Amino acid sequence: MDLLSIGRIAGTLTTWWWLLLSLAFFLYIATDGTDLGAGIFAVFSKDEEERGAIMASMAGMWDGNESWLVVAGGVLFGAFPLVYGSAFNYLMIPLMFALWGIIARAVAFEFHIHAKKSKRFWGWAFAVGSLFATFFAGVSLGATLQGFPMKSGLAMQSGLAAHGVFAQDYTTPVMHFSGGILDFLTPFSIWTGVGAVIAASLAGGLYLCARFIPGDSIHERARAWTNIVSLLALAAIVVTLIWSYAIFPWAAAKWTGSDWWIWLIWFIIVLIFAFKSSTNHSVRKDFSAMMWGIGVVALLWAAMWATIFPYVVPNTWTIVQAANPADSIAVFTLFMTGFFPIMIMYNWYQIWVFRGRFSKKMAYGAH
Amino acid sequence: MIIENSLPILLSRLDFAWITSMHILWTPMTIGMSWLLFIMEVAWLRTGNERWYKLNRFVEKIFIINFGAGVATGVTMEMAFGILYGPFSQAVGPFFGNILGFETITAFMYEAGFIGLMVFGWGKISKGMHLFATFNVGLSSSLSAMWILVANSWMQTPDGVVLKDGLFQVTNWWNAILNDNFQWGFPHMWVATVELALFVLVGLSGFFILKNRNADLFTKLLKPALLALIIVTPLQIFIGDSIGRVVAHTQPTSLAAMEGHYHTYLPDGKVNTGWHLIAIPNAKNDGNVFAITIPHVLSLLETHTLNGKVTGMDSFPAKDRPDVWVPFYSFRVMVAIGFFLFFIAIWGNWLRLRGKLNATELRKRPWFLRALVFSAFLPYLAIWCGWWTREVGRQPWVVNGLMRTYQGTSHMPVAMEIIWWVGYIIFELTVWAGSWYFFTRVIKKGVDGIPDSSTLFDHDHADAADVKAGGGHVTPTFASKPMLRSDR
Numbered sequence: 001m002d003l004l005s006i007g008r009i010a011g012t013l014t015t016w017w018w019l020l021l022s023l024a025f026f027l028y029i030a031t032d033g034t035d036l037g038a039g040i041f042a043v044f045s046k047d048e049e050e051r052g053a054i055m056a057s058m059a060g061m062w063d064g065n066e067s068w069l070v071v072a073g074g075v076l077f078g079a080f081p082l083v084y085g086s087a088f089n090y091l092m093i094p095l096m097f098a099l100w101g102i103i104a105r106a107v108a109f110e111f112h113i114h115a116k117k118s119k120r121f122w123g124w125a126f127a128v129g130s131l132f133a134t135f136f137a138g139v140s141l142g143a144t145l146q147g148f149p150m151k152s153g154l155a156m157q158s159g160l161a162a163h164g165v166f167a168q169d170y171t172t173p174v175m176h177f178s179g180g181i182l183d184f185l186t187p188f189s190i191w192t193g194v195g196a197v198i199a200a201s202l203a204g205g206l207y208l209c210a211r212f213i214p215g216d217s218i219h220e221r222a223r224a225w226t227n228i229v230s231l232l233a234l235a236a237i238v239v240t241l242i243w244s245y246a247i248f249p250w251a252a253a254k255w256t257g258s259d260w261w262i263w264l265i266w267f268i269i270v271l272i273f274a275f276k277s278s279t280n281h282s283v284r285k286d287f288s289a290m291m292w293g294i295g296v297v298a299l300l301w302a303a304m305w306a307t308i309f310p311y312v313v314p315n316t317w318t319i320v321q322a323a324n325p326a327d328s329i330a331v332f333t334l335f336m337t338g339f340f341p342i343m344i345m346y347n348w349y350q351i352w353v354f355r356g357r358f359s360k361k362m363a364y365g366a367h
Numbered sequence: 368m369i370i371e372n373s374l375p376i377l378l379s380r381l382d383f384a385w386i387t388s389m390h391i392l393w394t395p396m397t398i399g400m401s402w403l404l405f406i407m408e409v410a411w412l413r414t415g416n417e418r419w420y421k422l423n424r425f426v427e428k429i430f431i432i433n434f435g436a437g438v439a440t441g442v443t444m445e446m447a448f449g450i451l452y453g454p455f456s457q458a459v460g461p462f463f464g465n466i467l468g469f470e471t472i473t474a475f476m477y478e479a480g481f482i483g484l485m486v487f488g489w490g491k492i493s494k495g496m497h498l499f500a501t502f503n504v505g506l507s508s509s510l511s512a513m514w515i516l517v518a519n520s521w522m523q524t525p526d527g528v529v530l531k532d533g534l535f536q537v538t539n540w541w542n543a544i545l546n547d548n549f550q551w552g553f554p555h556m557w558v559a560t561v562e563l564a565l566f567v568l569v570g571l572s573g574f575f576i577l578k579n580r581n582a583d584l585f586t587k588l589l590k591p592a593l594l595a596l597i598i599v600t601p602l603q604i605f606i607g608d609s610i611g612r613v614v615a616h617t618q619p620t621s622l623a624a625m626e627g628h629y630h631t632y633l634p635d636g637k638v639n640t641g642w643h644l645i646a647i648p649n650a651k652n653d654g655n656v657f658a659i660t661i662p663h664v665l666s667l668l669e670t671h672t673l674n675g676k677v678t679g680m681d682s683f684p685a686k687d688r689p690d691v692w693v694p695f696y697s698f699r700v701m702v703a704i705g706f707f708l709f710f711i712a713i714w715g716n717w718l719r720l721r722g723k724l725n726a727t728e729l730r731k732r733p734w735f736l737r738a739l740v741f742s743a744f745l746p747y748l749a750i751w752c753g754w755w756t757r758e759v760g761r762q763p764w765v766v767n768g769l770m771r772t773y774q775g776t777s778h779m780p781v782a783m784e785i786i787w788w789v790g791y792i793i794f795e796l797t798v799w800a801g802s803w804y805f806f807t808r809v810i811k812k813g814v815d816g817i818p819d820s821s822t823l824f825d826h827d828h829a830d831a832a833d834v835k836a837g838g839g840h841v842t843p844t845f846a847s848k849p850m851l852r853s854d855r
Contacts, residue, residue, distance in 0.1 A: 060487035063438055067479035070471050073445050078468020081460020088449030088456075089777040095450060096787060099443045100794055106439035107798050110432045114805045152533075155454045155778040159375040163781070167370055170774050172533035176454045181783050325536050328461040332468060339472045346480040353484060353491055 010326035013333050017079035018312060018319050020340065022305045024075050028068035029301065030294045031347070035062050037204020039105060039130020040197060041225060042123070050218060051123035053360045055112055057211045060354040062109065064347050066102070071343070078332050080322045082174065083312050089155075089177040090148040094136040094184055101132030131197065138196025142189035145248065145308070147315040149183070150175040188243060195236045199297070202229045206277070206293045210286035216359045223281075230278060237270075237300070250314055251307050263303070270299045369686050370773045371763040378784035379776045383451050384758065385788060388751060389795040390444045393437035393802075395750055398512050398557070399564030400430050401505040404485075408501050411820070412494060418584050420820040424489075426568070428809045431486050436802045438479070440795060445471065451787075455765050455775025459535050462528055462543055466518045474511030478504060490823040509557065516556050520549035523757065524617045525766050535766070547617050551610035558603045559753070563746035565599060566708065568592050569715075570743025573736040574810070581814050582726035589739075590724055593715035600709040607705060614760070615669050618767060619678045620687060621760030624694040626665060629654045631679040638676045640666040648691040653681065686763065693759040697752035704749040711742050 035058050042051045058065075076084045088095060108126035115122050154160075155176045160167055205226030212219040245252050255263050277292035308314050312322045323329055370376060404423055411419035445467070448456045456464065484492060484500040492500070527543030528535040537543055569592045572585040615622045623629070627646035633639045642664035647657040666675040680688050714735060718724055729736060765772040 060483040063435075064476075064479045064483055066438070066442070067471075067476045070442055070445055071476050074468040074471025074475070077445075077449070077456065077460070077464040078472075079464075081464035082457050084449045084464065085453035085456035085458075085460065088446055089453035089779070092450050092777070092779060092783065092787075095446055096790065099446065100790065102442055103439040103794055103798065106435055106442075107801055110435035111801050111805055114432070114808045154774065156375060156379075156773055156776045159776075159778070159780060160370070160373060160773070163374050165370055165373040165375075167773060172454075172458070172774075174454065174457050174533035176457065177778055181780055324461050324464065325534065327537055328465050331537075331540060332465050336468065336472050339476075343472070343476050343480070347476075350480055350483050353488060 010323065010329055011320060013326075013329050014079070014319050014323035016333065016337075017075065017323075017329065018309075019305075020337070021072065021075045021079065021312075022301070023340070024068055024072035026298060026301045027344070027347075028065070028072055030297060031065035031068060031351075032062070033200050033203040033297070034207035034290070035065055035204075036130045036134045037200035037202065038208055039127050039204070040134060040201050041204045041208060041222065042127040043131055044225075045123075045127070048119055048123050050360060051127060052112060052119070053212075053218060053358065054208065055109060055123075055126055057208075057358050059109065061351055063106075064350045066106070068347075069102075078336070079324060079329060080312055080317070081324060083317050083322045086150060086175065086177040086317075087144060087148070087313055090179065091140045091143060091184055092181060094139040094143065094189075098133050098136035098140065101129040101134075101136065104129030105133065130200075134196050134200045135193040139184065139189045139193035141196065142192025143184035143186070144313055145192075145244070146186060146188065147313055148177055149179040150316065151178040152176070188247060191243065192240070195240055198229060198232050198236045202226065202233045203290075203293060203297070205229055206281065206286070206290040209281065209284075210290045211358055213357045213359045214284055214286075218360050226281060230274075230281075234274065248314065250311075254307055266299065266303055270296055270303075273299060369688070369763055371771065372690070373773075375781050375784065376773045376776055378781060378788065379451055379779075380762075380772065382784055382788050382791070383447060384755075385791055386440065386443055386447055386795070387754070387758075389791070389799065390437070390440040391750060391754055392747060392799065393433050393440060394508075394512070395556075395560040395563045395746070396433045396567060397430070397437050398505075398508040399560035399562070400426065400433075400567065401501070401508050402561065403564050403568060404430065405498075405501045405505050408498055412498060417820060418587060421814050421817050422584070422588055424817045425809075425814045426571075427486065429567075429806055431482075432802050432805050432809070434482060436798050439798055441475075443791070451777055451779075452765070452775045453777040455770065458530075458533060458770060458775065459522075459766060461534055462521065462537050463518050463535075466514055466521075466544075470511055470514035470518075474507050474514060478507035478511060481507065512557055512560065513553055516553040517544050517546075517549055519757070520552045521546050522766050523548040523552070523621075523761055524613075525769055530769060535769070547613055548610070551606060551613050555603070555606045555610050555753075558599060558606060559746065559750055562596070562599050562603055562708065563750065565592050565596050566746050567743050569596065570740045571810070573739030573743075575813070576726060576729050577733060577736040577740070579726075579730065582730065584814065586724065586726045586729065589715075589729075590719070593712065593719065593724070596708075596712035597716045600705070600712045604705050604709060607702070612669070615677075618761065620680065620683050620689055621694065621757075622669070623678060623680045623683075624689045624691045624760050625698040625756060626677075627655055627658065627691050627695045628665060628677060629680045631676065631682050638666070638674050639679060640664070640674055640677075642668065643695075646691075646695060648695070652688055652691060653685070689760055689762040694756045697755040697759075701749045701752040701756065704745045704752075708742060708745060708749075711738060714738070 038054050038058065042054050045051045045054070073084075104125040108122040108129060112119060112122040112126065152171075152173055152175050154167055154170045154172075155178070157167070205222050208222035209219055209226060212222065245255060273292050273295045277289050277296065280286075280289035280292060310318050310320070312319055324332070371380070404427060407419045407423040407426070410416070411423060448467070481500045481503040485497065485504050488497055488500060521543060524547040525535070525543075526546040527539035527541070528537050530536075568588060572589040572592065575585040576582045576589070611622075614625070627643045627648060628639070629648075630639050640663045641658075641660035643655070644659040644661065645657075646655045646659075648654070649656045663673050665677055666672055669675065669677045680691075715724075718729075718732070718735065723729065723732070761767055763771050763773075765775040
């Protein structure tokens with residue numbers, strides 16, 4: 001029975017995990033993107049009360065949201081360890097900065113409440129940390145799309161040789177990252193960093209509009225902010241698409257290949273979602289505006305993953321090359337898949353419990 | 368020279384050791400304290416006694432600062448395997464990667480989901496639902512500890528795998544998960560978290576009684592905590608001895624390093640049975656420059672006979688020997704702390720037997736109270752020392768006997784390793800200093816400001832009642848007074 005051959009099942013399961021990986025990353029972007037964007041908004045807050053109110057508005061949810069990033073990391077390690085062990089090595093610098101941003105904002109949430117004299121400091125740590133985390137996450141994404149060089153053998157060979165140490169013969173067929181530490185840094189990856197900041201700023205603006213009472217100073221400032229950033233975001237999408245088309249042959253081949261009309265329809269749907277978000281926003285249906293906005297992200301994210309298929313990292317790791325042995329992927333599937341709906345359920349329940357609108361005064365008073 | 372001690376590899380070890388050490392400062396308290404919070408909440412719900420509610424809410428404030436620091440350092444931890452030890456992560460992916468994936472999915476996310484409800488859910492969700500949330504925080508954090516110990520124990524006693532195509536492919540999942548080291552290693556770590564949490568409670572009680580603030584309330588907390596400790600502290604010593612014997616069987620180099628035991632036989636050909644109280648290893652790592660030695664004790668400890676043979680470092684090639692300094696001294700500090708904490712538990716229960724466990728009598732014994740406060744810090748040091756013993760003792764292997772540390776290190780220049788280290792020293796010391804500073808803030812504020820539990824469901828959102836959230840989908844629940852964050 002060809003249908004039941006181990007290789008075939010493993011291949012299918014691996015593709016399944018590739019989809020779940022994309023889902024985990026998407027849930028991270030969709031949930032924590034708003035938190036990060038609100039943090040970027042807070043960079044421009046004039047007073048500490050506003051920053052405090054923004055932080056208080058996400059107090060019960062941010063750690064659940066941020067955990068999707070850890071889940072995505074866990075899925076990557078569990079299903080695609082070959083990618084995990086090489087891509088993170090390649091992305092050492094941007095991940096380091098993004099993690100510092102995440103650390104700064106994670107502790108700022110707790111410290112800001114208790115601080116008296118240092119409130120300003122922790123408020124800034126939250127805001128700047130959000131900006132850093134978003135920018136460097138965007139850089140990491142752009143850098144990953146570009147792929148990276150690899151070879152087999154001892155990874156630390158050159159580092160050891162530079163210090164006059166010569167290791168015994170060590171051979172392994174596993175391909176590890178072999179490029180330079182600054183390979184990630186290109187105009188495109190810097191642009192995707194900027195693009196991530198713009199996208200998060202829009203999500204943050206929509207979130208703050210939905211989270212604070214109309215007429216409240218934060219709500220009104222977030223409105224103006226959203227109006228400007230939405231135009232920037234539209235421009236950023238177009239620039240990113242054109243740039244990607246120019247430098248990524250694998251993307252160009254798909255977008256203008258024989259299935260070009262699917263991509264065109266998809267793009268039109270994206271525009272419709274963006275339009276719906278903007279019309280809802282203008283009549284102050286803020287929650288709907290935010291959901292349509294997240295819909296735009298979902299569509300673009302799905303399109304990106306469809307474009308890189310069958311790769312996990314374009315031109316570097318295909319799904320099949322990067323997968324764990326059949327046995328491990330089967331065990332991972334058996335025990336872990338069921339947790340996804342459960343995780344989504346309780347993350348949703350958590351957000352549901354803490355729903356509702358704030359005013360700046362209420363939030364800050366409660367802070 | 369051993370490659371693992373060359374600068375590039377040593378730095379990558381230090382990079383990883385630093386972020387691990389700064390992460391394990393937080394998680395044991397989360398794991399142990401969540402169960403104690405659960406017990407306090409049950410006590411409140413069953414007896415209706417307000418003091419358990421207040422103590423719970425007070426300890427919870429410390430707990431949540433601690434949790435924030437744990438998440439902040441933990442996200443780095445999870446990525447650091449791939450960043451600093453990429454080739455290791457790739458090779459062990461089929462087992463270790465799966466286990467870490469299990470951890471994030473079944474434990475980390477699970478915990479994050481319920482902790483928000485536990486901390487911010489007071490008065491928003493029913494009492495039963497809240498207790499359920501607290502229980503799940505306890506269960507999920509313990510599950511997390513279990514998976515992490517599965518992964519780390521497997522690095523000590525890798526079982527159930529074969530190395531094929533450069534990957535550790537699993538042949539038997541049960542053998543790999545329930546490996547020799549895990550069977551005692553996990554209980555040892557888990558009991559350590561409970562012991563740490565109990566000593567934090569006991570230390571807090573000591574402090575408040577010493578300062579005569581809410582002395583009666585904290586005496587009520589001290590009593591059951593001391594009773595629990597008279598069980599937990601000797602249990603931990605027993606488990607520690609058991610894991611020690613597993614190490615002796617499965618990692619003889621690690622045991623030899625822990626004991627500074629260089630020579631299997633003495634120069635005259637007799638079995639070397641001496642146990643060193645203090646030792647100064649020489650620079651070549653093939654003997655001690657100086658040692659205070661008690662004969663027969665090592666054989667007694669490891670073989671339970673007077674003259675049993677214990678394999679020394681000289682039975683292994685020089686390139687396979689770990690450094691002795693760290694395992695030798697951190698092991699001794701850990702053991703000394705374990706016995707000291709047992710002594711504290713005896714002291715406290717001796718006072719109980721003589722009926723002295725009340726605020727008036729305790730305040731006549733300030734040294735006992737000071738010892739309690741001091742003891743709150745010791746489990747942290749003991750856990751550090753235990754982990755250092757474990758990790759340095761396993762060197763030069765990253766997967767014991769199968770993969771050497773230098774083979775698992777990522778491709779990176781020395782300058783980058785230094786930048787990483789310096790950066791994380793700054794960031795994580797700030798996290799540490801900040802967290803402990805804000806602990807003192809919470810302690811200074813004390814228990815008195817916490818409103819009664821009767822205010823929990825006393826909703827009053829007149830000021831926001833007419834505002835519909837999310838463009839008119841739901842009614843706000845934010846403004847209820849007892850939920851103000853200043854309550855925390």
